[in-house]
Amino acid sequence: MNFKYVVVGAGLAGLTMAERIATELNEKVLVIEKRNHIGGNIYDSYNEDGILIHNYGPHIFHTNDRGVYQYLSKFTKWNDFWHRVLTYVDGNLVPMPITVETINKLYNLNLDCSRVDEFLRHQSVEISEIKTSKDVALSKVGQDIYEKIFESYTKKQWGIDPADLDTSVISRIPIRLNRDTRYFSDKYQGMPTHGYTKMCEKMVANKNIKILLNTDYKEVMNDLTYDKLIYTGQTDEFYHHKHGKLSYRSINFAFETFDKEDYQEAPVVNYPNDYDYTRITEFKKLTWQENKKTTICKEFPCDEGEPYYPFPTKECKEQFEHYEEEMKRENKVIFLGRLAEYRYYNMDAVVRRALDTFSDIVAGLK
Numbered sequence: 001m002n003f004k005y006v007v008v009g010a011g012l013a014g015l016t017m018a019e020r021i022a023t024e025l026n027e028k029v030l031v032i033e034k035r036n037h038i039g040g041n042i043y044d045s046y047n048e049d050g051i052l053i054h055n056y057g058p059h060i061f062h063t064n065d066r067g068v069y070q071y072l073s074k075f076t077k078w079n080d081f082w083h084r085v086l087t088y089v090d091g092n093l094v095p096m097p098i099t100v101e102t103i104n105k106l107y108n109l110n111l112d113c114s115r116v117d118e119f120l121r122h123q124s125v126e127i128s129e130i131k132t133s134k135d136v137a138l139s140k141v142g143q144d145i146y147e148k149i150f151e152s153y154t155k156k157q158w159g160i161d162p163a164d165l166d167t168s169v170i171s172r173i174p175i176r177l178n179r180d181t182r183y184f185s186d187k188y189q190g191m192p193t194h195g196y197t198k199m200c201e202k203m204v205a206n207k208n209i210k211i212l213l214n215t216d217y218k219e220v221m222n223d224l225t226y227d228k229l230i231y232t233g234q235t236d237e238f239y240h241h242k243h244g245k246l247s248y249r250s251i252n253f254a255f256e257t258f259d260k261e262d263y264q265e266a267p268v269v270n271y272p273n274d275y276d277y278t279r280i281t282e283f284k285k286l287t288w289q290e291n292k293k294t295t296i297c298k299e300f301p302c303d304e305g306e307p308y309y310p311f312p313t314k315e316c317k318e319q320f321e322h323y324e325e326e327m328k329r330e331n332k333v334i335f336l337g338r339l340a341e342y343r344y345y346n347m348d349a350v351v352r353r354a355l356d357t358f359s360d361i362v363a364g365l366k
Contacts (some may be wrong), residue, residue: 001030001223001224001225002224002225002226003028003029003210003225003226004027004029004226004228005017005018005021005027005029005226005227005228005229005230006029006030006031006032006224006226006230007030007031007032007229007230007232008032008038008217008229008230008231008232008339009031009032009033009040009168009231009232009233009339010031010033010035010038010039010040010200010204010211010213010288011039011041011042011232012039012042012200012337012347012350012351012354013035013040013336013337013338013340013350013351013353013354014040014230014232014336014337015038015039015203015204015356016033016077016203016350016351016358017029017069017206017230017336017354017357017358018031018203018209019203019204019209020354020355020358021208021358021361022206022208022209023206023208024358024362025362025365026208027206027208028208028210029209029210030210030211030219030224030226031204031211031212031231032212032215032217032220033211033212033213033214033215034214034216034217035213035214036213036214036260037197037213038197038200038201038204038211038213039139039197039200040052040055040056041056041059041308042059042196042198042200042347043055043056043197043200044059044195044196044197045197046224046344047255049257049291049293049295050291051257051283051291051293051294051295051324052287053255053283053297054196054281054283054297055253055288056251056253056306056308056362057198057251057253057297057299057308058267058268058281058283058286058297060081060083060183060189060191060286061078061188061189061190061191061192061348062083062184062186062188063186063187063189063346063347063348064186064187065188065348065352066187067187067352067355068348068355069348071351071355072199072351074201075193075199075200075202076193076200076202077192077193077194078190078191078192078193079190079191079192079193079199079287079288080189080190081189081190081191081288082182082184082189083182083183083189083267084181084182084183084262084266084267085097085183085266085267085268085269086265086266086268086270087149087269087270087271087272088270088271088272088273088274089106089148089149089207089273090106090148090271092105092106092114093265093266094106095181096149096183096308097174097175097176097183098141098145098149098173098174098175098176099176099177099178099179099180099181100113100116100176100177100178100179101179101181103119103120106148106341106359111200113177114178116177117177118139120141120142120209120355122177123140123141123142123145123173124138124139124140124142124143125139125142125143126139127139129168129198130167132162132163132166132167133150133154133163133165133166133167133168133169134146134151134161134162134169134170135163135307136265137151137162138142138172142174143222148272148273149272150162150173150272151272152272152273153235153273153278154169154170156272156277156278156301157161157278157301158249158301158309158311159249159301159303161240162325163256164313165312165313166313166314166317168312169178169312172344175273183268190207191215191286191287191288195302210275215242217233224331226332227332227335228333228334228338228361229332229334231333231334231335231340232337232339233339233340234248234307234339235320235323235327235335235339235340235341235342236323237327238333238335239323242322242323242326244319244325245321246310246311246316246319246320246342247310247311247313247316248307248308248309248310248311249301249302249303249308249311250304250306250308250309251299251300251301251302251305251306251307251308252299252302252305252306253297253299253300254277254297254298254299255293255295256295256296256297256298257293257294257296258293258294258296259292260292260293260294261284261292261294262282262294263280263282264296266282266285267281267282267285267286268281270282276300277298277299277300278300279298280296280297280299281297281299282294282295282296283295283296283297283307298350307339309344309348310339310342310343310344312344316342316361317342323342334361336353336354336357337350337353337354338350339352
């Protein structure tokens with residue numbers, strides 16, 4: 001079979017590329033996906049009780065990128081959802097990320113916004129050179145808050161001490177000197193009105209797009225000819241682990257349905273110090289569904305399983321650099337997305353990377 005473009009992986013990166021190629025270039029594109037569904041980790045589905053669940057953990061769309069928001073809005077309408085997270089600390093639920101409300105609840109204070117900055121400065125630890133996630137947390141919030149909120153959660157999430165993790169892990173968590181308890185402060189936030197899977201189905205509705213599900217790309221590549229391969233899978237697998245197997249963190253998801261309408265106070269509750277799981281998601285609070293039952297999901301981070309998170313350590317980055325050298329020598333292959341580029345991307349960043357990569361393809365055709 002001959003396709004000018006072949007995409008490996010039907011996640012958000014691959015689907016965006018396929019949609020753009022099929023629509024703007026009017027070219028036929030083949031998408032190969034090893035799972036039995038499109039959408040990658042944003043895939044959602046209805047369980048046996050009719051509740052829309054996120055099969056691979058909660059995904060909340062948020063961005064300041066107007067272009068990305070407008071692009072995805074071609075394929076879905078949005079519920080104006082503002083995500084809020086609570087964290088269970090010392091027997092109390094406190095807002096996350098850290099805000100004035102968090103500090104006041106943690107320490108039974110009544111500080112106003114102008115005094116929280118001073119409070120955190122007194123708590124913070126002076127560190128001459130910030131090299132790790134532990135350094136980031138200590139320099140911003142000090143030892144006590146680090147232990148209450150960040151240390152054990154990070155250990156559960158990654159399986160190692162925050163002192164061994166890159167600064168990027170905790171740097172992504174905002175600290176606000178106001179009362180805004182929304183988890184994200186981006187201009188555009190929401191949930192697809194009919195779910196992510198419906199959005200993805202509309203993205204690939206173009207007749208130029210052909211999709212092979214339940215297929216390992218390696219099993220069919222000898223039967224294909226193509227001009228460009230857009231690869232969104234694991235780069236170490238692409239190169240047969242030539243420079244060793246890259247480390248990823250995975251998650252076991254445990255779903256439970258209860259015969260009651262409400263389970264917890266927020267869509268997501270974090271458990272940094274209690275239990276083996278990191279958080280519980282209650283999906284109805286994300287999707288605005290009405291149902292006499294409710295479904296939750298507990299997340300148990302682990303080493304084995306689907307590769308969800310590239311491992312953020314200095315050694316892993318150095319290992320991936322060997323693969324990057326290999327990637328630079330490819331003429332017919334474009335490596336795109338979280339797995340292929342071995343870096344953490346939010347949904348909007350994945351779409352932006354894909355849109356920009358497509359623009360580069362178009363520029364190369366001129």
